[in-house]
Amino acid sequence: MADDKGSKPLMTGYMISTQMLEIDGCSRCQECMKWCPTFDVRQDRPGITPMYKNAKWRELIARSHSLRAKIFGPKPLNEDEMKTFTEDVYSCTTCGVCGTVCESGIKTVELWEAMRPNLVDRGNGPYGKQSFFPKLVKTDKNPYQAKQEDRLCWLPKDAKVLESGKIAYFAGCTAAYRQQALAVATVRVLNALGVDFCMLGKDEWCCASAMVRTGQRPVMEECAVHNVDALKDRGVETVLFACAGCQRNSTIDWPLWYEGYIPYESMPLSAFLRDKIRAGEVEFTRPINYKVTYHDPCHNGRHLMHLKGKDWAFEAPREVLQSIPGIKFQDMVRNRALQRCCGAGGGVKAGIPDLALDCAKARVRDGEEIGAEIIASTCPFCRRNIMDGRNDAKSTVKMLDVVELMAAAMGLDTTIPENPYTKYQEQDVIVCGPAVCEVGTIERKEPGKDLVGEAH
């Protein structure tokens, strides 16, 4: 039992007043418990569910701020209890399904993200390997200890990328260093459609999503301000994201840290491509004869649906998939706003990897239930984690990005040029011959130097 004397109180520093209100607004209807993806695979740990976390936070705050505390003085916090509570708070993927179903309308993602910095300040958080994030990003500007000048090392020599322009493609760290098939496919598709676009290259820094999600905010400001300024300097009006984590951060978090006008719009690549398909600008030359389902990433689904609309969040990627010839599309039972999180978000992949893996296996089972051969998504982190879950469950389901399927159906060459990070690549890929396309897997030749998992 830890000594409680002189224990620091739990602060409310990062919580907005209305979030303090939300804690008391929970009516304990238990609806969140039905949907929570982590509780679904940890039924013996009700403490990780929103209802219990709210109740515990309320109880802990009451030790210093209740009527009893006013009259008799504050009670110290028990450190063992705080340890358990910290684990509960960090067992959340911040997927936001609890907020979607909450009868009290509590904005849960923002609430958990406000609780975590208080735990960090108190010395309880972050959790596990999450503490590496700020150090890595501060030093290398990415979480993979990769060189900034290698940001575009995967770029095919014949690809056309401008120095500046009205449209930018923000690749993100994972596509640049660990899932280069996605980055190559994106560039190829944009080139094939005649879209003039620029990239930030070594001026592209980590979006810092992992820091915000895990309550380690200070590095965030530096990254947000740098990225926004870099995009502004290039005269960008539309930024395309093929990474849900970067998309969310650019849309929601960067503006909170950037003092000044942000002149560009952040747009999911799938929405941009859907518009091109609707305009009749896309020519598909090969059928993709697979049964495909779509996994909605939390970060550009539920997190964005209120800001950017459900069409961009949910319908655009589905429309892209359904436009591809040969694809038999079917949704999983849990889809769109009620989708099941892959388990990688909120720092869980880095902090509690076995929990992330179990969530991923549950999502793979969702895909298997409907007989899907390919789970498509628009998030490299979901892809990484679902692939890990698939491997662990020894399932045959493949995991691909929507844009890769599109590139394959357009007959584009998506070969990744040899580069210093080729040996770290491990991903499912789709390879097309003159008539048919087949899905395979690139095996990683060497273990990556990753201190933290490829996930936010």
Place this chain on the structure above:
Amino acid sequence: MAFYTLGLTFNLVILLTVIVLAVWIYGIYFNFKKWGLGSTGYHDQLRNSFWLFLATWIHEAFKDGVWVFLRTVVLDIFLLRRTLARSPVRWIMHITMFYGFLTLATLSGLGLMIDIVEHFNLLGLAEPAEIAKEALSLPFDIFGYLLLIGATIAVSRRILLKSVRDNTSAYDAFLIGAVFLITITGFYAEWLRGNAFLVGNAFEYPLYAPHFALIHTVLALGLFALVLPWTKYIHVIATPMTLLANRGGE
């Protein structure tokens, strides 16, 4: 005339009511101040202020304009849209309890006003006041039954559904048990008086009617007015305020 028992007089009841109201108001102030421990915005520093909580809440609630505020009031507070989207049974439970509780509380306040008018014969209105009080008995009964339906569903859910039962805390049991008890004692007091709505004189026993009325009043005042601000009961106020601050959570 209102009737009192166990040494209680009209003046004592008024005094008790004033004390209870004072504690209730202080409790609400205390909670607002506690909520004010948070900041006014994402990066803002802490102020620990009752007024800044109010200012922040108003800012958030009206962020998208008056129309969105009104829409939230109607759809999310009066019609409990989010509950209906998730569970029709829970919606019936909540909506009957919400309207039952709210209306009974309002009627009780009105009844107290009428009692005061009647007791002091203010403006010579004692007689009309008595008639008005009689007229209140039917709405009291209707909304009482409404509350009873909701409370019964709530208790049954917690007992019959395993998953709900397993996650029921002492707080939940206390809250729902108290609502149920208050509703039942209210009905019993009414039935003992005789000539009651639906049951007629089946339970008539006027001698004990004032005692039960007193128990009901003490429970209602004690639990809802004294306990509400200091426990999980506060969600009765905090939930609608949260819905408004988050513009319905949509």
